Amino acid sequence: MSEFWERETWGIPERIVCLTEEFTEILYLLGEEDRIVGISAYTVRPPEAKRDKEVVSAFIGGSVKKIKALEPDLVLGFSDIQAQLAHDLIKENLSVLIFNQRSLGEILDVIVQVGALVGRRRSAEELARGYAERLREVARESAGEGRRRVYFEEWDEPRITAIQWVGELIEIAGGENVFADRSCGKLAKERFVDDEEIQAADPEVIIGCWCGKEVDLQSIRDRPGYGELQAVRQGKVFEMDPAIILQPGPAALTDGLDKLVELISGE
Numbered sequence: 001m002s003e004f005w006e007r008e009t010w011g012i013p014e015r016i017v018c019l020t021e022e023f024t025e026i027l028y029l030l031g032e033e034d035r036i037v038g039i040s041a042y043t044v045r046p047p048e049a050k051r052d053k054e055v056v057s058a059f060i061g062g063s064v065k066k067i068k069a070l071e072p073d074l075v076l077g078f079s080d081i082q083a084q085l086a087h088d089l090i091k092e093n094l095s096v097l098i099f100n101q102r103s104l105g106e107i108l109d110v111i112v113q114v115g116a117l118v119g120r121r122r123s124a125e126e127l128a129r130g131y132a133e134r135l136r137e138v139a140r141e142s143a144g145e146g147r148r149r150v151y152f153e154e155w156d157e158p159r160i161t162a163i164q165w166v167g168e169l170i171e172i173a174g175g176e177n178v179f180a181d182r183s184c185g186k187l188a189k190e191r192f193v194d195d196e197e198i199q200a201a202d203p204e205v206i207i208g209c210w211c212g213k214e215v216d217l218q219s220i221r222d223r224p225g226y227g228e229l230q231a232v233r234q235g236k237v238f239e240m241d242p243a244i245i246l247q248p249g250p251a252a253l254t255d256g257l258d259k260l261v262e263l264i265s266g267e
Helices: 021-029 047-052 064-069 080-091 104-117 121-142 164-172 195-201 217-221 250-265
Strands: 016-018 036-040 054-057 074-078 096-099 148-155 175-177 205-208 237-239
Touching: 016 021, 021 036, 021 047, 021 074, 021 104, 021 250, 036 047, 054 064, 064 080, 074 080, 080 096, 096 104, 104 121, 104 164, 104 250, 121 164, 121 250, 148 164, 148 195, 164 175, 164 250, 205 217, 205 250, 217 237
Parallel strands: 016 036, 016 074, 036 054, 074 096, 148 175, 148 205, 205 237
Antiparallel strands: none
């Protein structure tokens, strides 16, 4: 029998598996990294996490056996893409919490919610407030500049444009997301675009950020009709590291935003 009366706290998970990087980074920033027992193979932030924690998942899938062996009292995951893995873990009687943050506001909310889960709500609120102020500051700095039309490509075949938080960061960084109407789509298929639409938008900046593989910039330039796009003619076709922008957490709010400002401003 578990001697629960010996605990100093109740309701706070002691052994957490993070199926995506943002939860790992949040817990490290809050000084709660000792609670983490398992992480995603795609975790690069902070770098010591990959050294110190056991890798138990990719993104879509993971090792139910490995995760169960770690005896977690909470598994944290992200989005409907991990629904099957969450289902398999729940069938093994594990506690699973899946978030679905898509906007900047939701990312800040999740930081606070994760902090509350580990008894660090106040610290998490301070962290979120700091990020919010930085977003406002960057938005103020870019407000008076000419806004360049930006096409952000999250995948090449089929073409998938920016998810909501990326689209919002483009606007904060001083750009105009040419497919802002698509960015709010929660499903990837809602963000499909075709070459005809891209050519009609005539972006001044193209940012390739293919999750899971290197961007072939020359293949983008060589697409039929792309030679006439302003971005191609002016040499404004860039690659961006998915690790700093496609994770809906601290990385996107810091290094990701900084890189967008650099690419869009041309500085």
